[in-house]
Amino acid sequence: MRRRPGIAGIQRDVATREQYRSAGEEVRRASLQQMKAQLVIFKSSLEAFALQHKADIRADPVFRAQFHTMCANIGVDPLASNKGMWAELLGFGDFYYELGVQLVEACLASRQLNGGLMELGALRAAVERRRGSRSDPVSEDDIVRAVRKLKVLGGGIDIVTIGRGTYIRSVPGEFNTDKNKVMELAQAAGYISAGQLASTAGWSSQRCERVLAELLKEGMAMIDDGAPDKLRLYWFPALMPQQQQ
Amino acid sequence: MGSSSTFSWPYFYQYPPYFTRQPVKETADRQSSLWGSLILAYCKHHKLYVLSPSEDIPLWVNKDINRRLAPEAAVSFLDDLVAAGSALWLDGGAKARCLVLWRRLPDVAAAIASWAASYGMADSVMLLDELAAGPEVAGTELEGLHREVLLRALQLLEAQGKVKLFKGATPEEEGVKFL
Numbered sequence: 538m539r540r541r542p543g544i545a546g547i548q549r550d551v552a553t554r555e556q557y558r559s560a561g562e563e564v565r566r567a568s569l570q571q572m573k574a575q576l577v578i579f580k581s582s583l584e585a586f587a588l589q590h591k592a593d594i595r596a597d598p599v600f601r602a603q604f605h606t607m608c609a610n611i612g613v614d615p616l617a618s619n620k621g622m623w624a625e626l627l628g629f630g631d632f633y634y635e636l637g638v639q640l641v642e643a644c645l646a647s648r649q650l651n652g653g654l655m656e657l658g659a660l661r662a663a664v665e666r667r668r669g670s671r672s673d674p675v676s677e678d679d680i681v682r683a684v685r686k687l688k689v690l691g692g693g694i695d696i697v698t699i700g701r702g703t704y705i706r707s708v709p710g711e712f713n714t715d716k717n718k719v720m721e722l723a724q725a726a727g728y729i730s731a732g733q734l735a736s737t738a739g740w741s742s743q744r745c746e747r748v749l750a751e752l753l754k755e756g757m758a759m760i761d762d763g764a765p766d767k768l769r770l771y772w773f774p775a776l777m778p779q780q781q782q
Numbered sequence: 783m784g785s786s787s788t789f790s791w792p793y794f795y796q797y798p799p800y801f802t803r804q805p806v807k808e809t810a811d812r813q814s815s816l817w818g819s820l821i822l823a824y825c826k827h828h829k830l831y832v833l834s835p836s837e838d839i840p841l842w843v844n845k846d847i848n849r850r851l852a853p854e855a856a857v858s859f860l861d862d863l864v865a866a867g868s869a870l871w872l873d874g875g876a877k878a879r880c881l882v883l884w885r886r887l888p889d890v891a892a893a894i895a896s897w898a899a900s901y902g903m904a905d906s907v908m909l910l911d912e913l914a915a916g917p918e919v920a921g922t923e924l925e926g927l928h929r930e931v932l933l934r935a936l937q938l939l940e941a942q943g944k945v946k947l948f949k950g951a952t953p954e955e956e957g958v959k960f961l
Contacts, residue, residue, distance in 0.1 A: 649812055728798075753806055759799035763849040772799040 579611055587615075595632070598676030605682070636675060636683040639664050641694070644707035652757030653708030654697070654720075654775040657681070660705050680705070700724045704775060710755065715748045720757075720773055728761065728772040789827045792820055801849035803858060817851075817859040822868060826884035831928035832872065833880045835860065872930065881930050890935040893923050895944055903960040907948075910936075910956045 593600050608615055643663035644655055655663075657677050664675060684705055687694045697704045697712055700721035706712055722737050723729040734745045749771055752758035761770040794800045794816050804810040824841045825833065835842070835856035842851045860880045863869035868886075872879040894913075898904070901918060912918065914932050919925045924932075936958055939945045948957040 649808070753809075756806065756809055759804055759809060760802055761799040761849075762802045763798060765848065770798070772797070774797075777797065 580613070583608065583611065583613060595673050598674055598679060602676060602678045605678075632673075633679075633683050633686055636664070636679060637687050639667050640680055640683055640705070641687070641707065643667060644694070644705060648707065649756070651773075651775040651777075652752075652755050653706060654712075654757055655705050655707070656775060657703040657705060677703075702776075708755070715744070716752055716757075719748050719752065720776065723771070723773055724776055727776045727778075728770045730768050730770050732768070789824065792816065795820065795844060796847060798847050798849050801844070801847075801851050801855075803852070803855045814859050814862045818863050818866070818868070821859065821863060821882060822884045825882040829926055831881060831931055833860070833882055834878055835880070836878070870930075870934075881928070883931065885931075887931070887935050887938055890927070890931060891938040891942075894932075894935055895939060897922055897924055898945075898960045905960065907957055907959045909954070910958060911954060913958065 587594065587604070590600070590604070594604050595601075605615070640660060643660055644653070647655055647659075647663065657680060661675065661677050661680050664680065668675070681696060681703075684694055684696055693707070693709050695706045695712075697706045697717065699717055702724065718738055719729065719734060722734060731742065731745045731749060734740065734749070735742055738745075749758065752771070752773070753760065757775060758771045758773055761772055764770055794813075800813060800816070804813050821833070821841065825831065833841075836853040842856055844850075857877050860869055860871075860877075863882070864871060864880075868883050870881040870883065871877055872881050897919070908916070908918075910929065910932060913924065914927050914929055915925065919927075927935075933956075936945055936947055940947050944961055946959045946961060948959065950956050
């Protein structure tokens with residue numbers, strides 16, 4: 538005959554469950570405290586590291602990028618706030634803020650030339666020129682971080698990948714997949730004709746004409762009627778090799 | 783002719799689309815401004831005063847990229863220079879010969895006045911030909927001045943009451959009296 542749980546049995550179960558539950562909470566609380574303690578240790582180690590290597594972090598873009606990766610692994614974002622520990626510790630806020638201003642200026646200065654689409658390497662070079670030879674060097678990684686920060690602030694600035702290249706777009710308006718495709722196909726030569734576009738992308742001629750007209754209107758493309766066979770070519774200043782910019 | 787080997791071409795001169803007049807206004811305006819500056823710089827470097835839109839010169843023709851600026855486009859950019867006071871058409875509506883004022887007329891006039899003062903030319907009379915190429919101007923900034931530029935600069939000075947122009951029976955006899 539099976540023993541039936543009596544009231545006492547039920548009460549015992551409840552008590553046991555309660556014990557387990559509070560024991561579990563104890564464990565959780567202890568783990569959480571441990572974790573918090575660990576994080577505090579991490580954080581102060583990171584701060585000590587950052588302080589010790591402050592000069593290197595400012596001066597060496599490669600080291601700086603590695604530092605960012607390390608922070609990211611621990612879940613710390615030194616750029617999270619302009620104020621606070623990191624800003625004072627490293628002057629990081631200032632560094633990336635200043636960089637943000639400089640890169641926006643560089644984009645604006647060349648917007649007439651490339652329609653507001655600038656290749657990352659070219660932008661880095663332009664920013665370095667603005668900063669002057671005596672200031673800390675900046676890497677493409679730095680530029681990308683600064684752009685991401687600006688994006689969060691709602692800056693109307695964005696990173697666009699076209700084929701093998703990375704470009705910074707600094708004009709509003711849509712850079713849709715069609716426009717991206719055109720520039721990707723034109724990337725190797727720096728230009729493309731409507732016919733080449735139609736056959737390579739497999740688009741109708743209307744679609745080609747429309748995208749090319751949009752790119753022209755936005756100042757991202759220029760026409761060239763001087764080719765030997767008189768075929769109209771579309772050139773993209775943003776795709777110009779760096780030394781020509 | 784100045785030395786053509788040391789003239790440094792701007793970046794857009796190597797970029798084919800700039801040799802085609804652009805349809806989009808903003809791009810076209812910038813294109814015209816760039817070409818205008820190039821025209822002035824090119825003429826200044828080579829001491830050229832008169833340009834023809836259809837002549838075969840490196841300014842309009844870049845053999846390296848196999849592009850030539852169409853005469854209509856050249857006329858358009860020269861028209862913009864004229865509107866800005868940096869050039870003059872010498873042939874009215876034909877627009878085949880353009881006087882390029884890479885040195886502003888008031889500056890040329892001032893240079894003439896200053897030369898006249900330092901050479902003590904007051905009350906003297908000179909033929910225009912002498913003023914353009916005579917021994918008195920050899921080595922000065924007036925040497926090699928194009929007759930058309932000289933004439934217009936002197937007209938400015940005449941309006942300022944600093945000289946009086948004389949027409950001779952022939953162009954060779956045109957002269958100027960410094961007052």
